[in-house]
Amino acid sequence: MTPSKVTRALLSATVLTAGSAFASNNPGAHQHGHAELQLAIDGNQVDLIFTSPAYNLLGFEHRARSDEQKALVNQVTNWLGQTPLTNTREGSCTVMNAVVHHQAGGDDHGHNHGHDHDHPDESSHSDFEVTQTLSCPDLKPSEALSTPITIRFPEIENLNVEWIWSGGQGSDRLGQGETRVRPGAQ
Amino acid sequence: MKARLALTLALASLWHRKKVLALVCLTLTLSVSLLLGIQYLRTEVKQSFTSTISGTDLIVGARSGQLNLLLYTVFHIGDATNNIRWSTYQSLKDDNRLAWLIPISLGDSYRGNRVVATDENFFKHFRYGRDLPLELDDGQWFEGVFDVVLGAGVARSLAHQVGEQIVLSHGGGRTSFSNHEDTPFTVTGILAPTGTPVDQAVYISLDGMEAMHVGWESGVAIPGRTITPEQAKGRDFTPDAITAAFVGIDRQILTFRIQREINQFAGEPLSAILPGVALSELWRLMGQFERALLGITGFVVITSLIGLVAVLLTLQAQRAHEIAVLRATGASPALIASLYILECVALALAACVLALGIGMAGVSLASPWLLANYGLQISLRPLTPEEWALLTSVPIAAFTVALIPAFSTWRQSRRLGFGEAADQ
Incomplete structure (x- = not known):
């Protein structure tokens, strides 16, 4: 082994040990085509968390470079901040509060608090994380709920939906174009 | 007037052939019972499975996949890869958003059944089925270090009673050579059957789990270093680690946030x-099983309907004389056709009512026995809309099927040559 190789081996060993010392900080899984929607339903209030790789929503994962890309990032961020990501059949849900986190760059404006994180040393993958609090006046969880996500972002091939309501917990997997989940059916 | 006549005639005709019809009705009832039974079983098995645990908002363990964690904590299948520190459990306990925690410590067994070390919160907060609490058939929940509570299945299969002493084995497996012989446990209670894996486990305190491992090294008891129940009194047996914890949350809407924080x-x-x-x-992974049952239901539907057609067509063959007499006395072909339809629908309705009765009686009589002997939890419940649809499809199918003989009789009776006269 040449000295340079030894150094490299040592270096990578150090990197590995440094990584395992904080095992609780394993990088999260990141799978294109796959996204997750978690719904916590309490009376007329829905708290939801939507996480997806940026690729599903934008078609790229690097920071927005061109003006077009920046515009796209803004458009998607605004949509995620303003559209209820789940809704009743009558469409009665309104967004009370929304936070959109992402690392794709672009200018932030509007009422959604898009955060422009800059992590140059992190991996090339980036994720969107949206939290919303919805108010749905005539919410009956035993009836079907719909989500516009699979229609708006056809890149999402399967959307894992998990829910909690007074009737218990459950999950379902929506394919492309499928929009309805029925917590009450379980 | 005509409708009334048809009804009187139909009833008279039914009464005349009551023995044959009783048999036909029995056949139909059995088909409908089978149809409903399989559909009922399909939904109940799913319900029984998905409510193996209820009321628990989160299960916390060492990092692993969700199925693995669920399998070893709830179903007692497979093993934990790692434990969680006692200090971590304590810090979770200090979180006031969490209403309660049930510590779980696994690793030992009793004749092939898992030993679950836990505390009184397991008895207080664990729920299964539709929010059902655990109940004791006999005795009380453990209090002392060397007390053990048995699941219903364990107590039944090994014929244990309250007050008996049992020796737990080190590690898993049905035949273990290293037993905790110095520290026998006394049975203080036997749980009522639940139809869940709870029945197939024995429950001891966390202190008991620690105490029986004092003086054990590398899976072997060091002679003279294990402790006796007398020596255990007054000692502190706080464990270093537990396997997992079941968590109840005060405001369930926070569940996903708390889950994220714990992760x-x-x-x-x-x-x-x-x-x-x-x-x-x-359950989605085991969806094949559900689809198989659904397929069986489908076949039963088809077979039952074909049976229905065969039986009704046979009935028609027997009625040639009756039809001829009716025609001779001036009954119109339409009246005769309606007789057929009335008869078939009435038969189908009677079969449905009988099948419902048999089903209800069967479920309510057999469910305690099924639960006690096979751990299957099947309870009486109102029919789902799908089951009602299936049930109503029987008279509808009977009506459709009756149209065939009704139409052919109508045609035949016209051919008998009285058609013109009757129509006038």
């Missing part, structure tokens, strides 16, 4: 899973 816990790598979500994921 990102800085002290050690943890996984928090939603048992209901993991159960439905597991």
Whole structure:
């Protein structure tokens, strides 16, 4: 082994040990085509968390470079901040509060608090994380709920939906174009 | 007038052939019972499976996949890869958003059944089925270090009573050579059957789990270093680690946030899973089983309907004389056709009512026995809309089927040559 190789081996060993010392900080899984929607339903209030790789929503994962890309990032961020990501059949849900986190760059404006994180040393993958609090006046969880996500972002091939309501917990997997989940059916 | 006549004639005709019809009705009743029974079983098995655990908002264990964590904590299948520190459990306990925690410590067995070390919260907060609490058939929940509570299945299969002493084995497996012989446990209670894996386990205190491992090294008891029950009194047996914890949350809307926080816990790598979500994921994996049952239901429907057609067509063959007499006395072909339809629908309705009765009686009589002997939890419940649809499809199918003989009789009776006269 040449000295340079030894150094490299040592270096990578150090990197590995440094990584395992904080095992609780394993990088999260990141799978294109796959996204997750978690719904916590309490009376007329829905708290939801939507996480997806940026690729599903934008078609790229690097920071927005061109003006077009920046515009796209803004458009998607605004949509995620303003559209209820789940809704009743009558469409009665309104967004009370929304936070959109992402690392794709672009200018932030509007009422959604898009955060422009800059992590140059992190991996090339980036994720969107949206939290919303919805108010749905005539919410009956035993009836079907719909989500516009699979229609708006056809890149999402399967959307894992998990829910909690007074009737218990459950999950379902929506394919492309499928929009309805029925917590009450379980 | 005509309708009334048809009804009187139909009843008279039915009464005339009551023996044959009783047999036909029995055949139909059996088909409908089978149809409903399989459909009922399909939904109940799913319900029984998905409610193996209820009321628990999160299960926290060492980092692993959600199915693995669910399988070893709830179903007692497979083993934990790692434990969680006692200090981590304490810090979870200090979180006032969590209403309660049930510590779970696994690793030992009793004649092939898992030993679960826990505390009184398991008895107080564990729920299964539709929010059902655990109940004791006999005795009381453990209090002392060397007390053990048996699941219903364990007590039944090994014929144990309250007050008996049992010796637990080190590690898993049905035949273990290293037993905790110095520290026998006394049975203080026997749980009522639940139809869940709870029945197939024995429950001891966390202190008991620690105490029986004092003086054990590398899976072997060091002679003279294990302790006797007398020596155990007054000693502190706080464990270093537990396998997992079941968590109840005050405001369930926070569940996903708390889950996220636990998954990102800085002290050690943890996984928090939603048992209901993991159960439905597991059920999706076993979806083949449900589809197989659905397929069987489909075949039963088809077979029953074909049987119905065959039986009704046979009936028609027997009625040639009756039809001829009716025609001779001036009954119109339409009246005769309506007789057929009335008869078939009435038969189908009677079969449905009988099948419902048999089903209800069967479920209510057999369910305690099924639960006690096979751990299957099947309870009486109102029919689902799908089951009602299936049930109403029987008279509808009978009506459709009756149209065939009705139409052919109508044609035949016209051919007998009285058609013109009757129509006038």
